[in-house]
Amino acid sequence: MRPRWRKMARDLWAARGRTVAMIAAIALSVAAVTAFLAAASILSTEIDANYRAANPASATLHLTRSIGPEQLAVARATPGVTDAAARSTVAARIRVQGGPWQSLLLFVSADGDPQRVASVRVEAGSWPPPAGQLFLERTALPFLGVHVGDRVEVLAPYGRLTTFDVAGAVHDGGVAPADQERTVYARTTTAALAEMGLPTGLDELEIAVGGPGGPSGDAAQIEAVAQDLASRLGAAGYPTTSIDVPPPLRHPHYGQMAMVATSMLLFGALSLLMSSILVAAMIGGTLTAQIRQIGAMKAVGATTSQVFGMYLTMTAVIAGLATAIAVAPGLLLGRFIAGLGGSMLNLDIDPTTMSPLVIVVAIAAGVLVPVLVAVPALLRGTRRTVREAIDDHGTEPVGATARLLTVLRRLPLGRDTAIAARGLLRRPGRFALTVGMLALAGAGAITGLNTSIGWDRLVQSGLDARAYDAEVRFAGPVATASLREITDAVPGVSRTEPLRALPATVHGAAPVDVVHVYPDDAHGSLTMVAPPPNASFTAPPIVAGRWLRDDDMEAVVLTTLAVAQQAPAAVVGDRLPLTVNGRTSSWTIVGIAQEFGTQGTAYVTSAEFTAASGTSADAATILRLGAAGTTQADRSHALDGLTAVLDAKGLPVERAFTTDALRAALDGHVFVLVEALFVIAAIMAIVGLLGLSTSLSTSVTERTREYAIMRTIGATGGFIRSTVVIEGVLTASAALVLAIIAAIPAGAALGVFIGQNAFRQDLPFTYAPAPLLIWSLLSLAGAVVATIAAANRAARLTVSRALTIS
Template identity: 50%
Template sequence: MTALRLLKIARDLWSARTRIAMMIAAIAVSVVMVTTFLSARAIISQEMTRNYAETHPASATVHVPGGVDADALAAVRAQENVLDATARATLQGRIRVGDGPWRTLVLFVSDPGDPQRISRVALQEGSWPPPEDGLLLERTALDYLGVPAGRQVIVAAPGGTPTTMTVTGTVHDGGVAPAEQEQTVYGYATTATLGTLGAPPVLDQIRVLVGDSDGPTTDAAAIDRTAQRVADALAARGRPATGIDIPPPGRHPHQGQMVTVASVLLAFGIVALLLSSILVATMLGGMLTAQTGQIGAMKAIGARTGQVLRMYLIQAAAISVAATAIAVPPGLALGPLLAGQGAELLNLDVAGTPAPGGVYAAALTAGIGVPLLVALVPLVRSSRITVRQAIDAQGTGTAVPGGRVERVVARLRGPGRTQLMALRNVFRRRGRLVLTAGLLAVAGSMFLTGLNTAGGWSALVSRSIEQRSYDAEIQLDQGYDAVRLTELALDTPGVRDAEAWGRTATSVHDPGRTDVAHVYPDEAHASFTVLAPPAGTRLMRLPLTAGRWLRPDDTDAVVLNHLVPAQQVPGITVGDDITLTVAGRPVTRRVVGIVSDFGTLGTAYLTDRDYAALTDVPGHTELLRVVTDRHDPAGHQAVLDRLEHTLAAAGIGIRQSTTIDTLRVALDGHVLVLADALIALAVVLGFVGLLSLASAMSTSVLERTREFGVLRALGATTTRIRGLVITEGVAIAILGLLLAAAAAVPLTRMFGDFLGTQAFRHTLPYVYSLPALVLWTLLTLAGAAAASAVAARRASRITVREALTTL
């Protein structure tokens, strides 16, 4: 390429420096987003696998109520495909600091001499094993409880006496979620600590690692076969297993949730990149429109189409390279920060983890390749302009007078002359109008969809809370007489209503096999429970998705919540039979209904009559739910404290106690990163859309230089011309706003269904946020006026002389 052509390219870039800066900004913003999300997604995916793998998670947990001795453990280790095995126990208890509220405690217990090769944790402070009056806490529990290491806490085992213990250190367990998010404290101790708490110092679980010479396997069927052989071997030695837990192999408890969230964020980033690329194409088209005469002159002296195309491709490449050079470093810096936010949601360590090499290649492709590819369309079109076409371009636009739109506009009554002229000019270039309004519509629909989705999540949480008409619940350490429990509760000051519910853990029974559950070692994620509400319960109303609710006289029917078909018995539906192990024996029931039960883990509902017949002591229950006379968090907690004191004085042991506020906090905590990211993305998309409007208006003014000169010659004032251009911009923005408002209706539904189903096994309620629509309307109109102001200022300064000299 000759020096003369390079000089022209440089001069063209400099003369359009304002527009060039807008293009660079548009690409840079989008590339920053894409790079950030790509690197964050790659880091989280990589570290989620690494963090979880470093815990050496057990492939299966076999429950042996009689306890495990050395001979039984040796027999398990000798089984085919068993790489290793160890004895453990899990205690569900409570913990408090001083006079503060009781919190749920999950205590993982092992022998002091356990080599910690399976389900291991990383010691961060203190030493292992802790003393018998001490315990280690998962690191996230310290902030949740508000205590430092070395502080004393009060711990209560089910049915035991509250005992003062010392937090001797902290660990990082990559297999559990943060304490604040789950509203649960995870502790680590030895069998000696069990004795201190008054619980039997028995290790009643065998954690098994299944695999072959290549290492641990993620084949669920192979794990199941091996675990069944282990159970058979234990039974042959007089230690029968009551159940087997097999969590999804190699998957963090929140992996599905985070993969979905990361995919959604990446999709939004790609949309932003496409928007910015189209914006660059429109801006380049506008620049080339201003140079139509120059292109014609070059063609007249012998320039070929390919030569012209290469010149402008170099300009586009320079813009893309500059934008990418600006965007990639901050994108790579922000990626780990966003990954860190996601890591907090998963309790992962990601400090210092660099983005994989593929992210760099993707960032360069996004920043250079995509904009150039999209820009080819206007570049090729402009480079093919003939000398005749260049001469015919007079800077007065290309509206066809007398068209249908013009006739409709002419019949309008009410708008003034300036407004009518502006409306006609809006439809002057139909293709550009569609593109500009479309960009604003896409940006607006994404903005509204993002905020609508966040609103849908809030609505789902609120609806879940509203379906629960109780304010607090207490899980008991064993079954107690339901009538006595209810009377004790109603005699407690502040309790307005109370119900005793049957509750017990369950699993799907398959004849000839030891029951298998898909619960994680925390015995919460993917757990399965039977609940038996009193007939005509007043404290919960669950919406049916299929079938019917239980009738008081049902003794062979069961209602499942929505998680059971997803997690426990894939594909089960109304009319099918399900066999469950309840109170140690298998029972078969017909599924008569499936309910939407967000906020509750996998649950099968039986009638209280049926449940009483299945239990060893009819009329005894393990769950108490109460309604308080105050409905604020402090009031709920105060009444719960009094009720706990009443029950303890009556000799009733408590396993866990929570208020409804704890459930709300736990549910909200699962999507904070998503909600914040959606709002940030919506703002960025809106910014890109308004840049497209500014570009379109600037291009329009350049094309109509002679028109504005004529208006000036006819006496149009500066204010009138500025008003004309700004009105055009606002009219285009209103059109984009209407399209966005309409498009957001189906997009919100589709996005809410996808996100809810993939991440939470529950579609989100449909919410169309009017505040979000009002906010976007205000932002769009104000942004349109501001985006059009520069073009309006340029138009108002065009003189008659300048118009006459326009080529």
């Protein structure tokens, strides 16, 4: 082995404590990056595979008449249509006998339907279900607390209470988990409709659009084919009222998945950058401690490139060992995270679908990033001439550093604090790297915690803006007078507010209006709502324009989600044509409201709603209520009591929910992200404090003779120990100031990114005191703990031992 490689090995062994710390820091970061890369790769592949495996409908045509074999034949003969199926969707409620009602969306098909379009995979039982049975989507089983073979009760508007056996479980890759949406998805046939006392006709025509290469991902092509089919059906006496075209080949929660994956990758990259800075600082410290050795090597013939290559190899060895240790655990962690994400998105996860590039990128990042970050420090340390290296005595700093020291000497600081400050500024480059690394850790941790709090505030602000405790939705209009009579007699209900609402579409140039909504009738839908005059429950915050006035004519207030999904370029003052109840009218946008947790909504006055829809002003389709009590139990009790009376009266209740259920549904959408932010903050804190510990350890090694001189002139071990600890606290304090500043733009940017990608709405900018306090205590206390080992080592040095160290 060549002498320089033997020297490198001895140096690594001599500084094995610092070497292990560097390897640990890089390994932690590489494991995080590998895990997030693997999870993102698996999820991005599986979300497409699961969704496409169901052969989702490219478009759904809503007809005014029941569909028969002739209409299916027309559909299948239309150019661009690869398959078609007649279906129906029934919104109802479901419960285990004696339990609370839950929302149910029942997807109905004919007995002989081959299930080629919008299909599901049967996981338990045999399709089609026998009479008196239905299939539940697999996530509904634990949500309801039932098993295959158990009995459930179903009540649909205008139908009768019916008991069904759970025939089996299916996996529908196109819907979210039941507990996340607080909705049970089920599959059955028209026979079940007859048992429920409902018409058995199927009035939804689902079509798959594509060609020899597979399903189409072109929304314009899909809309054109659907319009063509609607024209053909209309000519045959089967008019189409509207067409649903969801984003082609995209899972309803694709944006959610992309947001989680990108956020995790961003923080993982920051963690890797921090550990790379740590390596650069430590290698720089090693070079500083070995300046005279470098001079000696050059004196006996070593070139700058040889010395540079030796220390560059040392850096690569450290990074390579860390990467080798971290990749396998990172892959396992990535599979675990992908599993959590799969649960959140109701996906079947196959970890073997991970791209091999993940391993290549992880290894390249783990080795190359630390090496590249360390290159400037290596160049500075190895370019010194023999004369400069041998003449290095650690002289007094010059320039800005010297001026700062002059200022510090004038301050009324204790001797230990003054010596600590001078020690830090003795190596300003390393001090800057250590502060930068800790600042990155602090900014990342504060930003992550603030983002989590921002999410909570967004949800809470959405609930506070509602000002009601529960909501009941009817399948048809109900006389407001009868509602008042009923609610006045229900215990636990303090006040109510009836509203009118109907599905709406943005009217375009095509003959039939198109809505970009998914088959669950939630993601992408638009509803026109008319609050009563002087409404107290409905007052969403206005972000542009104004709220409605009672004398407004043809005025509409859109929610931000309605703008994003239905009219992306719309601004206050624009005219917007809307179709409701088969009638099209033009409206002036007078305001844009921020209403979180609700699908797209167009608010109009009650009088204008009557004129636009042709419905009675004395009927409501939504009833919002306030509970007499303030607890969750009070809200549930009030709603249960009200729905029981409404059911007894035979009113067409479609769904009912409390604001607590709404909050649970909203929180379920970002559970994985919130948990990941806490884990990432912890990883960054560990890496940052490791960096501080190893930086001070290197500083103690470099200043051994200085400590010997201090001991010679009377300094005690306790004084030296406090000096080293103060260095750590000063470093952490400087980093804390930078972290507090950097977290402001970082938090704002992350809130916009997460909010827009997941919910088309910015998270409120949050800079809460709790994350600042948590990170301040953690970083300062961690600085003390991280410096104890180095401080004790410095305090235990004897004069004779210190003076014999070369």
